[in-house]
Amino acid sequence: MSAKNTIMTAIAAAERGAYDYLPKPFDLTALVSMVGRAAQHLEVRPVTPANAPAENLPIIGRSPIMQEIYRIIARLTQTDLTVMIEGESGTGKELVARAVHDYGKRRRGPFVAINMAAIPRELIESELFGHEKGAFTGATSRMAGRFEQAESGTLFLDEIGDMPFEAQTRLLRVLQQGEYTTVGGTQPIKTNVRIIAATHRNLRRLIDQGQFREDLFFRLNVVPIRLPPLRERSDDISDLVRHFLAQAEREGLPRKIIPAQSVERLQAHRWPGNVRELENVIRRIAALHPEEVVSPETIDRELASVALSQGAESGDDTGGLSGYLENHLARQFASFSDGLPPSGLYHRILANVEPPLIRAALAATKGNQIKAAELLGLNRNTLRTKIRTYGIQVVRGL
Numbered sequence: 001m002s003a004k005n006t007i008m009t010a011i012a013a014a015e016r017g018a019y020d021y022l023p024k025p026f027d028l029t030a031l032v033s034m035v036g037r038a039a040q041h042l043e044v045r046p047v048t049p050a051n052a053p054a055e056n057l058p059i060i061g062r063s064p065i066m067q068e069i070y071r072i073i074a075r076l077t078q079t080d081l082t083v084m085i086e087g088e089s090g091t092g093k094e095l096v097a098r099a100v101h102d103y104g105k106r107r108r109g110p111f112v113a114i115n116m117a118a119i120p121r122e123l124i125e126s127e128l129f130g131h132e133k134g135a136f137t138g139a140t141s142r143m144a145g146r147f148e149q150a151e152s153g154t155l156f157l158d159e160i161g162d163m164p165f166e167a168q169t170r171l172l173r174v175l176q177q178g179e180y181t182t183v184g185g186t187q188p189i190k191t192n193v194r195i196i197a198a199t200h201r202n203l204r205r206l207i208d209q210g211q212f213r214e215d216l217f218f219r220l221n222v223v224p225i226r227l228p229p230l231r232e233r234s235d236d237i238s239d240l241v242r243h244f245l246a247q248a249e250r251e252g253l254p255r256k257i258i259p260a261q262s263v264e265r266l267q268a269h270r271w272p273g274n275v276r277e278l279e280n281v282i283r284r285i286a287a288l289h290p291e292e293v294v295s296p297e298t299i300d301r302e303l304a305s306v307a308l309s310q311g312a313e314s315g316d317d318t319g320g321l322s323g324y325l326e327n328h329l330a331r332q333f334a335s336f337s338d339g340l341p342p343s344g345l346y347h348r349i350l351a352n353v354e355p356p357l358i359r360a361a362l363a364a365t366k367g368n369q370i371k372a373a374e375l376l377g378l379n380r381n382t383l384r385t386k387i388r389t390y391g392i393q394v395v396r397g398l
């Protein structure tokens, strides 16, 4: 509702995903009927290039969680506050960092990113603060560090959780004093940068384990932004799909239509790789699938093949055991032409889960079946029967 009835009000409302807006004054019946019409639009709409938004938004998604994040970003643009972005891999941390810079007071300054996980630990300080000629073997000329490059702009400290401890100490001092010296240098240099940090790791846990400085955490965590995994905002998937399809088309890939049923399949997926994974799936479909209309079966096949390639590498187990099982099952089902494996599936799956569980419990209790039964929360006789059924070897004292 607005008293400023200019075209910009409407554009701004539309940009923010409003279904409509009401210029003041208005009467209640108009409001009620408009809300009624808007409510009918809540069902999943098919994704076609025809209803692709023409605007060029930096971040896509209109779920309540994202609205809250937009509100924080909007407030941040008026300030120079330090920001800490936490979120799983592929949730858009770098995108948010760029938006804070691009719409903020420092947008005319540089945006400089440095990834702590990608730089050998012995080079981190020289990367951050620069070095003088001859500071160490191989330093054949003076080099500017990222702090210097980011002067009057924003310095994005990506994967801050991977920063070596000694470098954390140095960084903390620089942030406290507002000045630094280059490696091999003596003159303190004043810094004027906005700091945005990001991590996919749990910093609280790293602090408990003594791997991250708590005082540095408090320095950086002035405005925390927690980016939710994609599975917690599946409402955003149709907008994201539309966005990535349009992007693929602009890059010369053939035009595709993803009907509502197919979007629902995408919404049911767990997306351990979050938005990046969705982007890759859409690109692959746009590039490889011959039909213009993408069927639900095509989506299922595509998701099953993604699960297959992810099984091996799962270094970060964001999906957990049930996520893994879901992917495993999706793969199983997809491998049969009618989508149905032979009957007895329940017991086949249990027969894969129970033996490793029992073996682990026995190993942890050194083969003591009474303790193993207790650990598992099973009756002793039940455990004994299972051990026999599965032919598990019990070695006492091992």
Ligand SMILES: Nc1ncnc2c1ncn2[C@@H]1O[C@H](COP(=O)(O)OP(=O)(O)OP(=O)(O)O)[C@@H](O)[C@H]1O
Pocket: 058, 059, 060, 061, 087, 088, 089, 090, 091, 092, 093, 094, 095, 096, 200, 240, 243, 275, 276, 279
């Ligand atoms: N809300 C979004 N709207 C549009 N594109 C998005 C969105 N979120 C993420 N993306 C896209 O997904 C990809 C991954 O995003 P980004 O690199 O920002 O994630 P990240 O959290 O930094 O991941 P990582 O932890 O792996 O570095 C990028 O190509 C980005 O453009």
Ligand SMILES: [Mg+2]
Pocket: 093, 094, 158
């Ligand atoms: Mg990133």
